Amino acid sequence: MRAPLLPCYLFPYILVSMSTFPSLAIVGLGLMGGSLALALKEKNRAQKIIGITRKRATLDAALQRGAIDAASDELNAARDADIIVLAAPVRTILTHIHNLKEIARDGALILDMGSTKRAIVNAMNQLPERLRAVGGHPMCGKESAGFDAADASLYQDKIFVLTPTERTNECALNTSHALAETIGSRVIEMDAARHDEIVAAVSHLPYILASNLVATVDDFADGDEMVWQIASSGYRDTSRLAASDVTMMLDILLTNSENVANMMRAYSRRFGELADLIYDEDEKTLREMLERAARVRREIKI
Amino acid sequence: MRAPLLPCYLFPYILVSMSTFPSLAIVGLGLMGGSLALALKEKNRAQKIIGITRKRATLDAALQRGAIDAASDELNAARDADIIVLAAPVRTILTHIHNLKEIARDGALILDMGSTKRAIVNAMNQLPERLRAVGGHPMCGKESAGFDAADASLYQDKIFVLTPTERTNECALNTSHALAETIGSRVIEMDAARHDEIVAAVSHLPYILASNLVATVDDFADGDEMVWQIASSGYRDTSRLAASDVTMMLDILLTNSENVANMMRAYSRRFGELADLIYDEDEKTLREMLERAARVRREIKI
The missing domain is CATH 1.10.3660.10 (6-phosphogluconate dehydrogenase C-terminal like domain)
Structure with a gap:
């Protein structure tokens, strides 16, 4: 069911897991997206993090806390990113996936952090073959939401579920594993339906x-x-x-x-x-x- | 519905709340009874605490931790106590109330810590007129049970419900209030049915x-x-x-x-x-x- 192996834009796992992630866009800077940005910054493992959300106040707060390097209120800003992480409510993620068909650069990896996976994996399967995509769900909810609640240690010792899609190749899976492990999570791979x-x-x-x-x-x-x-x-x-x-x-x-x-x-x-x-x-x-x-x-x- | 005012064996509230409680029997030394004993000992507010439970190991542990002054595996040992606190599952408390009709001394106060109050208050209403009784329920459950889980601070800042019975007079109520407040609780009085x-x-x-x-x-x-x-x-x-x-x-x-x-x-x-x-x-x-x-x-x- 995996996509045919296109030339891998990113590094093989052994290199990915030891090296710095290239340019990363995080769409949605609430509890999940904000904590991801803070965790990557704390470990100093991302070359550049672009924060994308419609709320100007959140962008300002994220810049001020040093969670992101650049800020934008438009999805277009994900254009140059090697990895695009979607951290929003599920139906917003579905819209983003649709819009990224045109926006994302060739070979870019789209990873999401939505709480249900079937609808998202279905949408990812519709992406053009030039893109990579993996479904993700870190098991670390809180009843407090928003960037103010974000915390670099949120993912530490938590399970991070990865669900492969038809746009997942080995390189995309390796990169997703490495990202989850970098922020302290333990990965479990499973089928979206299960x-x-x-x-x-x-x-x-x-x-x-x-x-x-x-x-x-x-x-x-x-x-x-x-x-x-x-x-x-x-x-x-x-x-x-x-x-x-x-x-x-x-x-x-x-x-x-x-x-x-x-x-x-x-x-x-x-x-x-x-x-x-x-x-x-x-x-x-x-x-x-x-x-x-x-x-x-x-x-x-x- | 209160019992006719018999001569009050204990002191009026102002004295009770400031003074040391007289001889006290605690029947059941689990989380609730054990914590009560430890709290009273910590505040040094009981002249003598008699611990009563069938398990010899619990009595030994309570003596060793200094929670009680005397130990017995028979309800009879409550004979000389001025205050008898029943800290057991509800249906065990009902049996104890029945048995205390013969055992308790004239004017003794029986207070319980059971989790439901109607059946207990009904049983207390059947006690001879020479005895006093007040229903009690501290709102501080834990899923860990037993004397090992007992903790002197369990009742601190917690609600302690008191339900008057036909064997409650002002003196009995004052004494019960004072006991609950001594261990740090805030008292709410209410009807057993409510x-x-x-x-x-x-x-x-x-x-x-x-x-x-x-x-x-x-x-x-x-x-x-x-x-x-x-x-x-x-x-x-x-x-x-x-x-x-x-x-x-x-x-x-x-x-x-x-x-x-x-x-x-x-x-x-x-x-x-x-x-x-x-x-x-x-x-x-x-x-x-x-x-x-x-x-x-x-x-x-x-």
Whole structure:
């Protein structure tokens, strides 16, 4: 399924992983893009970083913090870049990929940091053969967004998923590996479809659970402040994701709606069983179900 | 509904809050009872603490850490205590209350730290008139249990709910307030029925959500280790409560099953609506629902 091997614009892995990255454009300077720029600058591993975002204030802040060398509010500024990293909500990334068909230079590598991968890999497969593209997703979300939250250590010891496309050749994959490892991540390669199933389970479902918990408790509280005073660390942690950036989450849910709906159905079925067991006070079966979850949860190292 | 004012065995509030507590028995030396003993010892505010639990190893550990002055594996050892604190799973507390009818000395104050309050307050209402009793619930759970996890600072800046009973007079209430404040807590008084409704929403529902999340993802993963590698901080926090002590949680759920079932029904209704909106890709309504939860969650200070 990989693209035919064109002459590799970049170096082979052994050189890439030891050398300085050439000119790099980062499109989107929020938590993810901003942290990437800061991490590369801290390691002094990029010849030149061009920051691209529509918000002038963000560009100014990024220049001032030394995260980028040049700033632009137009995608056109990615024209001369050897590597173009797209760090935006998924549907914005899809638009960027489309627009880069004309803009990107021959042999340029396009790598994204979007939270779902099937739609993006499909769009990357439509790129002209003169371009390279790899899907990427670093597993290090935070509920605080924006460049202000950016942090050079965000990617340290985190998983960075890479999903090959029809525009991925060995050189593009090597370069992507090297970039992820440079900022401290550990790479896992997988198919875009499998990635989207997995994140529906371990990331999108938890977000929906948290959001729905907050709304349900808010309905119940109905203005009674006492309810929030009684809420303690259990509620705090279980509901944390509800504060995530909604525009980003909508892009995620709507580009992964089938997997998310499937996971929600599976969740609902088990939830209904639990409710019946509690209502019927079936202590034995209830204990078995809760013990199983407790055992699995205690074994997980995150 | 309060008990007729019998001669107050203990001091009035102003004296109680400034003075040393008399002889105190703590029944159950897990996270809650153990932390209470350590906190009182650290402040040097108890004349004598008798630790009571069936596990010899826990008694030895508590004696060694200086948490208690005397140790016993029999409830009978609470015979001479002025204050008896019950720190055990709810249904064990119910048994202790029943047994203390014969054991406790005239005028003794029985205070509990159980996680649901209606069943306990009902049991306290059946105590002989010669005894005092107040329901209590400090809002500071952890998923790690046992004396090893005990910590003198556990109650610091945490809410301590007190629920009056028919065996509560002013003196008993004052003493309970003073005890909670001594260990650093802030007291909220409320009706047992309201307490149980609120904790069903902010504590028991989050536990069920977490436990069911772990089981659903474990079903989905079906042995594929990749799934757990992709799981990140969002999954970690949303699922944390699933590791709670199951025996304690079963006592909680089964002594509050009606409220928990009601909250689960309310949650399910909204969850179904969300699933439909995602499946139908109704972005506008979905955005409104998610924005509301994000706004509410960001406002909460926990």
